[in-house]
């Protein structure tokens with residue numbers, strides 16, 4: 001049965017007519033307890049979802065939707081290792097990567113906990129060797145710079161986390177990330193690095209990704225131009241992958257390979273050996289704190305009743321706007337400079353997972369699924385696109401992410417930062433009425449004619465929903481919890497939309513066509529077999545490079 005025909009969906013559609021007439025400002029005026037009523041704490045994290053277009057009945061109905069969609073059943077299947085990634089026949093067990101030491105689970109003849117511990121031990125010992133300086137480069141010097149070459153999930157997670165945890169780096173090594181096939185990325189990164197003190201991590205689940213392999217070969221050539229002797233590669237190149245054959249084909253010894261498994265999706269892989277760059281940057285202990293934070297969120301997700309379950313509520317609120325208010329955009333604004341890559345990371349997590357239109361039965365879903373995810377840190381974003389959030393024709397729900405304590409106490413900066421953050425959520429909720437705007441202009445001594453002219457431009461409709469996620473400070477544990485929270489939010493939405501959140505066939509077509517176009521660009525003949533636009537563009541480039 002389509003979820004649209006479920007009683008909860010129908011009840012929500014009719015309930016929306018009532019809620020549409022309500023303004024949050026009045027809901028707050030009528031209920032002094034609204035903040036307490038609509039906020040949840042778990043560990044160090046508080047979700048304030050009181051500034052949403054909801055009342056108690058909305059939450060009850062949304063919870064019924066989650067029940068009717070069998071979120072509980074699917075959650076159990078995911079944690080039990082059932083092959084819920086049904087198009088690839090794979091289990092989805094990134095949660096197993098952050099289980100405590102004693103965890104054991106059998107999956108297709110593999111004891112998952114043992115394998116995970118083995119690789120963690122390998123990572124721990126490698127971090128020890130690199131960070132102590134015991135591991136020497138070819139000239140006998142210690143490693144000072146680590147370059148992670150990967151793309152998508154093999155880049156966005158480790159890059160976002162190392163940026164977020166900069167205050168926790170002990171400075172033993174610097175980390176750099178190369179993802180783009182644009183040669184500028186690797187050339188600019190290698191400029192200024194010394195081959196004899198640089199370690200490359202080639203991070204690719206499949207070890208077949210064109211961008212990563214091309215960048216890895218460029219790095220190898222750059223290295224050998226300086227080091228000359230191929231036997232030195234073993235001291236400067238390691239791989240993180242599920243594909244040992246391809247790793248060896250590239251020339252990396254299996255001893256220098258950190259494994260992970262097909263039950264870890266690329267965009268869910270920072271908890272695996274894909275996190276090696278993180279562990280090298282902040283130290284292995286901090287990496288385990290990140291895992292522990294994620295595990296704490298897994299426990300909350302597994303045990304808290306839906307009405308008190310942060311990922312479930314975030315998922316349901318997203319569905320409320322996406323499917324009942326026809327709003328297909330969602331902004332994430334971290335009020336912390338260290339989290340500047342979080343929106344980019346969440347774009348892959350959310351849009352590669354839930355940007356789907358075919359359901360479990362293979363039919364078109366017929367309703368909106370994953371929204372467009374975007375954002376930038378506050379307060380920069382306030383001076384860029386907040387105009388649209390406040391006065392654009394439609395509303396866009398926003399997540400505000402706020403640590404109470406800054407990692408860098410600098411005079412009044414943090415007070416001003418947080419004042420801005422809280423003010424934005426208030427302004428989006430309250431708006432400004434004609435009466436308020438008129439009074440302001442009159443008090444400023446503006447002539448009546450000008451007031452009349454300006455008034456429509458000075459109005460703010462308000463009633464624009466926001467979630468505020470507050471925690472004491474950015475640290476590995478809290479960051480782990482925050483990321484896992486979003487993973488589970490995306491999961492719950494995928495279950496309710498009846499789609500497979502764990503495949504990504506949509507990125508294949510472009511890859512296939514790029515492979516076909518490359519020889520045409522490099523060949524002798526003008527392209528003729530495509531549409532006139534594609535032929536024209538290929539031939540324009542061929543001419544520009546003198547083909």
Ligand code: F6P
Pocket residue numbers: 150151152153154203204205206207208209212266267352504507
């Ligand atoms: O963009 C498609 C994708 O398969 C992502 O899902 C993945 O994270 C990325 O490419 C990189 O893949 P790999 O780690 O296999 O190089």
